[in-house]
Amino acid sequence: xxxxxxxxxxxxxxxxxxxxxxxxxxxxxxxxxxxxxxxxxxxxxxxxxxxxxxxxxxxxxxxxxxxxxxxxxxxxxxxxxxxxxxxxxxxxxxxxxxxxxxxxxxxxxxxxxxxxxxxxxxxxxxxxxxxxxxxxxxxxxxxxxxxxxxxxxxxxxxxxxxxxxxxxxxxxxxxxxxxxxxxxxxxxxxxxxxxxxxxxxxxxxxxxxxxxxxxxxxxxxxxxxxxxxxxxxxxxxxxxxxxxxxxxxxxxxxxxxxxxxxxxxxxxxxxxxxxxxxxxxxxxxxxxxxxxxxxxxxxxxxxxxxxxxxxxxxxxxxxxxxxxxxxxxxxxxxxxxxxxxxxxxxxxxxxxxxxxxxxxxxxxxxxxxxxxxxxxxxxxxxxxxxxxxxxxxxxxxxxxxxxxxxxxxxxxxxxxxxxxxxxxxxxxxxxxxxxxxxxxxxxxxxxxxxxxxxxxxxxxxxxxxx
Ligand SMILES: Nc1ncnc2c1ncn2[C@@H]1O[C@H](COP(=O)(O)OP(=O)(O)O)[C@@H](O)[C@H]1O
Ligand SMILES: [Mg+2]
Numbered sequence: 001x002x003x004x005x006x007x008x009x010x011x012x013x014x015x016x017x018x019x020x021x022x023x024x025x026x027x028x029x030x031x032x033x034x035x036x037x038x039x040x041x042x043x044x045x046x047x048x049x050x051x052x053x054x055x056x057x058x059x060x061x062x063x064x065x066x067x068x069x070x071x072x073x074x075x076x077x078x079x080x081x082x083x084x085x086x087x088x089x090x091x092x093x094x095x096x097x098x099x100x101x102x103x104x105x106x107x108x109x110x111x112x113x114x115x116x117x118x119x120x121x122x123x124x125x126x127x128x129x130x131x132x133x134x135x136x137x138x139x140x141x142x143x144x145x146x147x148x149x150x151x152x153x154x155x156x157x158x159x160x161x162x163x164x165x166x167x168x169x170x171x172x173x174x175x176x177x178x179x180x181x182x183x184x185x186x187x188x189x190x191x192x193x194x195x196x197x198x199x200x201x202x203x204x205x206x207x208x209x210x211x212x213x214x215x216x217x218x219x220x221x222x223x224x225x226x227x228x229x230x231x232x233x234x235x236x237x238x239x240x241x242x243x244x245x246x247x248x249x250x251x252x253x254x255x256x257x258x259x260x261x262x263x264x265x266x267x268x269x270x271x272x273x274x275x276x277x278x279x280x281x282x283x284x285x286x287x288x289x290x291x292x293x294x295x296x297x298x299x300x301x302x303x304x305x306x307x308x309x310x311x312x313x314x315x316x317x318x319x320x321x322x323x324x325x326x327x328x329x330x331x332x333x334x335x336x337x338x339x340x341x342x343x344x345x346x347x348x349x350x351x352x353x354x355x356x357x358x359x360x361x362x363x364x365x366x367x368x369x370x371x372x373x374x375x376x377x378x379x380x381x382x383x384x385x386x387x388x389x390x391x392x393x394x395x396x397x398x399x400x401x402x403x404x405x406x407x408x409x410x411x412x413x414x415x416x417x418x419x420x421x422x423x424x425x426x427x428x429x430x431x432x433x434x435x436x437x438x439x440x441x442x443x444x445x446x447x448x449x450x451x452x453x454x455x456x457x458x459x460x461x462x463x464x465x466x
Contacts, residue, residue, distance in 0.1 A: 009191050012198060016190065017183030024182060028175025037163035039117040044154035045128030047106045047135070049147045060142045062106055062149065069138050070108065070131055071099040078134050079127075086126050087119065095123045099131075107154055117160050124157035197401045203423050206403065207410045212250065212393065212422035213243030215273060216430045225272045225303050228279040235430065240276045243424060244284070247277075247393075250421045256390025258359075258369040259421065260293065262382035264409035265375050268397035269426040271299045274372040282334035286367040289326070291337045293371040293385045295346035298339030300372050304329070311338030316354055322362060335366070346374075350384040359388040376409040383416050391421035398428045 010017065047067065049060055073079050074097050089095065095114035102108070110131070112123035128151035135149040136142050142149065197203060200211050218236050221227055227236035251257055261274040271294070278290040291312060292300035301308030306327050314320045327336045343349050363369050371389060373382040386392045392413070396406060413420060 013187035016186050020183035021179035024179030025175040028171045032166045032168050032171045035166040038165045039120050039160045040113045040164050041121040041124040041157035042111040043124040043157040044109050046152040046154050050150045051147045060145050066139050067101045074099050097127045121157045121159045206407050209420045210422045212246040213424045214428045215239045215426045217427040228276040240280045244280045258389040259391045260371040260373050260385040260389045261393045262373045263375050263395040264377045264405040268395050270395050271372050274370050278370050281368050282332045287333045289335045289366040289369045291371045292339040293373045296374045301338035308338045311340035313340035313343050386418050394420050395424045395426050397426050
């Protein structure tokens with residue numbers, strides 16, 4: 001995997017990484033707090049034999065083997081019982097002593113470990129003399145010669161100020177490393193099993209057709225869908241205007257100016273995008289007709305606060321003339337044709353001869369005609385509408401549209417030989433004012449390259465006019 005792609009994935013999935021990091025560090029912190037502190041203190045003693053005066057001069061010398069035996073004795077009751085007695089402890093309570101033999105001399109390092117720093121110090125200092133006392137029981141030759149072992153202090157134990165465990169720095173450090181490793185692992189795993197479209201690359205992998213625009217996810221669009229009008233300088237309006245400009249290049253290649261807007265499934269933002277695109281086009285002075293071609297779930301009129309009961313189907317039924325039912329949008333150059341009453345046979349109606357004639361008549365009076373439509377996967381209405389228009393725009397909802405559904409929609413369009421003019425990636429999560437979480441593709445990526453070769457400069461300055 002290229003490093004850049006890795007970074008892109010990490011940025012996109014920073015939540016799971018942060019969560020795993022916090023969780024593991026939290027556990028490490030809890031373990032650190034809950035672990036009872038343990039202290040150690042070490043005393044060094046020199047063990048020698050001591051013969052009674054006037055005894056045989058062939059004094060026994062402590063061997064390395066003896067010293068190793070004494071280290072073992074530290075664990076036996078022969079040592080622990082008298083130690084407990086001396087320290088005033090119940091046997092085996094809270095302190096243990098371990099020994100280490102020096103490589104070069106009869107020096108023993110005696111390390112006491114326990115939960116009480118004072119106690120471990122006393123235990124380490126008491127261990128040497130005590131060991132010397134019991135030593136002769138484990139060196140028969142020594143006892144035979146009537147010799148004793150003495151322990152000479154080399155360095156006494158000092159009271160430790162810090163515990164040896166838990167070690168907060170080590171525990172938290174390990175927690176950070178482990179948390180990051182788990183988080184990155186989960187992020188890569190989720191990426192591998194991700195079934196949703198997240199970014200332009202995912203769309204490119206399904207269809208070679210250009211991305212005409214990326215529209216940011218803005219929570220306020222739910223209550224205030226007409227973002228181009230209510231917040232003309234915001235990121236949403238800006239992205240719609242960029243889409244408008246890119247459509248001009250599609251226009252050049254198709255030679256037409258009528259578009260049907262669809263998507264693979266409901267709820268991807270067809271209606272919202274179409275209305276705002278129409279507003280942006282009208283805002284640039286073009287005469288625009290917005291038609292609600294979604295005769296199954298019409299929502300253009302309700303979204304815009306217009307009368308929805310009369311419209312396209314009313315004309316098709318012969319009950320009204322276009323001029324009677326087309327509604328003006330304020331004082332702008334935008335006209336809206338709502339769906340009218342919901343018919344029982346939308347597909348038949350959209351594919352009918354009167355519909356073709358009506359559409360032909362309507363388009364002549366406008367610079368642009370945009371038709372909202374139902375989604376492709378469940379119904380074929382958009383294909384029928386596409387026969388009337390010059391181009392088909394496919395809206396894809398970032399983080400929402402399933403790759404499977406988009407693939408299915410693209411394939412059904414290919415089967416009936418309907419070319420997709422381009423995609424609009426809607427609901428793109430923005431990571432900040434100037435970029436999104438996919439590392440700056442937003443706005444100026446390689447999308448629309450096919451449709452708008454060499455137009456980057458124009459697209460950057462697309463706010464002025466269409
Ligand atoms: N870019 C966006 N950011 C936030 N919400 C959006 C965006 N685009 C659409 N929505 C919301 O998503 C919902 C579905 O949008 P809609 O246009 O009705 O989808 P469709 O026509 O494809 O069924 C609506 O509530 C709409 O306000
Ligand atoms: Mg809709």
